[in-house]
Amino acid sequence: KDKDVSLVLKKIKIKLDLKNLNFFLAANKPIVKYKNTKLDFSEIKIYFKVISILKSKPELVKLIVDTQEIELNELQKILIKAKPSNFKSFALNNIYGGYINSLLVIDFNKDLAVNDFNITGKIKNTNIKIKDKVNTKEVNFSFSANKNSVSINLLKANFNEIKIENGTIDVIKNKKLFV
Numbered sequence: 001k002d003k004d005v006s007l008v009l010k011k012i013k014i015k016l017d018l019k020n021l022n023f024f025l026a027a028n029k030p031i032v033k034y035k036n037t038k039l040d041f042s043e044i045k046i047y048f049k050v051i052s053i054l055k056s057k058p059e060l061v062k063l064i065v066d067t068q069e070i071e072l073n074e075l076q077k078i079l080i081k082a083k084p085s086n087f088k089s090f091a092l093n094n095i096y097g098g099y100i101n102s103l104l105v106i107d108f109n110k111d112l113a114v115n116d117f118n119i120t121g122k123i124k125n126t127n128i129k130i131k132d133k134v135n136t137k138e139v140n141f142s143f144s145a146n147k148n149s150v151s152i153n154l155l156k157a158n159f160n161e162i163k164i165e166n167g168t169i170d171v172i173k174n175k176k177l178f179v
Helices: 050-054 072-079 086-094
Strands: 005-008 012-017 022-028 031-034 037-049 060-067 099-108 114-131 134-146 149-159 162-173
Touching: 022 050, 022 060, 037 050, 037 072, 072 086, 072 099, 086 114
Parallel strands: none
Antiparallel strands: 005 031, 012 022, 022 037, 031 037, 037 060, 060 099, 099 114, 114 134, 134 149, 149 162
């Protein structure tokens, strides 16, 4: 639906998931561009309910996106078009350089609203400005997030000339936010 998105699939595999009565389409190394910004994906899988296909009304159940290493600068070009948010503002104004790779799994309900999601991945060689005089350089970490929590592990960074070698940050969302 978006004229700015270009998707090229060389080969699509159709497979049946008997355990969950779904079938899925899998594409390896699809070429995805948004406004001439290329995103490198290893694989995309889209799961549908078998019964919905028989009724000619495909019902999307799950989406899995596995990325290759992507430059954060390339993601920032895409983020410019996103809705305003604190995250968008922070990412565009305070993160410089670096790379990300991730695995994103999104479960949908009948109305295509997100039921649940899980994202895991790694950030490498990134610089983050937290406040005017607080700079964090050479940031590397593994992360995982879902709708209830975010975990950052194996954190290595140079925080205002203080070396961090193996840090961990956990954020848990309940009725109150706990860090």
